[in-house]
Amino acid sequence: MTQLSIRKNKKSKNQSGSRLTKTQIFIRDKWLYVLLIPGILYFALFKYLPMWGVLMAFQDYSPFLGFWESDWVGFDHFQYFFQNPDFFRLLRNTLILAFYDIIFFFPAPIIVALLLNEVRMQLFKRTIQTLVYVPHFMSWVIIASISYVFLTTSGGAVNAVVEYFTGEKISFLSSPDWFRPMIIGQVIWKETGWGTVIFLAALASVSAEQYEAAIIDGAGRFRRMWHVTLPALRSTIVILLILRLGNFLDQGFQQIYLMTNSLNRSVADVFDTYVYFVGITQGAFSYSTAVGLFKAVVGIILIYGADYVAKKMGQTGLF
């Protein structure tokens, strides 16, 4: 009893001692805190309140009953999702797209940066850069629209060429077989040019002496590219690869949504579009929240896992 009260006394004494200075600091910095208010409100309202709303995944949320009155169902939605054939379809589609993305898209900006780096005519280099950066700034709606115009079977330019050579048309836009190549093709077309920016910046930091030393050692052009230029890009490549792996499950919602139709849905649906269709258009709020939560948790594991592996390999990592 006495001990407790002593400890209590001590504690309150300590607190009041430090509180005084903290209050003083707080008063001194009052305008800084005023400046912080709008931003904190934003994060509280649109980032942290939804995180708390994730609890809906463990409820049978009904819009009529509201969050407080809805029944709690534990892991029922997750169980249903994992037993649902949709789960494997989504996982498969997402992983295949992510895998293609890493294999076909990821190296593209590195290769183009290496090619651009070999160009000595500055005007030529800058003209090409100016051209290939443009699509990055276009919305996915614009990219999808241009794809529709070129790939359609009714008068599209690509199909005119295909028909000329093979005698028949290919329904790129609705065929499940062509969905993945189309998506990866769009990403390559839109983002390869822009992706070179960061690699070219890394290449600019390679000193001319390293090249000169390599030349003196008798290294030809390709050996210089392999032994001097590429190693200079290593840490940039690793960091970007981690980021890419961390977003493995975030196959761009906008792009996929825009290219999805009833004919290619079997290969097109990924976690995000599924959440949209089931949650927003069909109103299964709790179930779709559970699907979204599953994806977000796997995402966290992926990004921290990739970072861990990178650090083990002696790279700087992200965090």
Added chain:
Amino acid sequence: MHKMHNTPAGRVFDVFNHILLIVMGLVTLVPFLYVIAGSFATEAEIASRPFFLIPETITLDAYRYIFSTTTFIRSIGISIFVTILGTIVSLLLTLTMAYPLSRHNLLGRGIILNLVVFTMVFNGGMIPTYMVVRNLGLIDSLWALILPVAINPFYLIIVKSFFQNLPTELEEAAKIDGCSDMGVFWKIVIPLSKPVIATFTLFYAVFYWNDFFNALLYISDSAKWPVQLLLQQLMMVANVDFGEMDTMLSEPPEESLKLAVVVVATLPILVFYPFLQKHFAKGILLGSVKG
């Protein structure tokens, strides 16, 4: 530079490399040129020629038509309004939040920064965010296109780092002269930050102009569609009611109309492209500096 192109193999590589890069440039450029050409072509020409860069007969029918409809003009107006208002809101929120966080001795700075960074790896997801927006009564309000995405945490961290690297002498001098933190922020820090403000004005403006996702989620009233959503409906759903007809045309051009909408929806980006290229490259490199 060096004696790289001396060897025959090197020369072959050079030729090959230049050709490859020219092809890449063309593959990027040509689709846009076709869309522009098609928007000035007649329906008959689009139907009969799968590809051309200069239309045989140049007509302004498609543009005359879309600019005579209230639907299109309204959606352009909405996009411009959301872009301008959204950019202002985003910049204000980002700058005002970044400045206090750039001060090392601010109490609670570490906690707030960690909470911000955490939102970059984890978020509530689409449905819980939708529920918050709905409960705030923002469905079918243009604010729904702005408020839920007002601060980009990456940009916030970059701006914070920029503020940290500003020379502190001016701020200290102003404080000695009796200027409050608020005064220092508006009168000293903001004027010193013009380049970073220019960069992020463009970042946010491009985002708002191009955004289609938030409109899809939160705007169901077709009278409030921004141009990106209108274009998507036009291309992929094709049941857009354009309102009153143009009396000059017997029937609306179908294909060239779509292409004309693509051109108009892209135009602001192309007009500002020289600035975008410069500032975005700067921004992405700022972002790649850790800290």
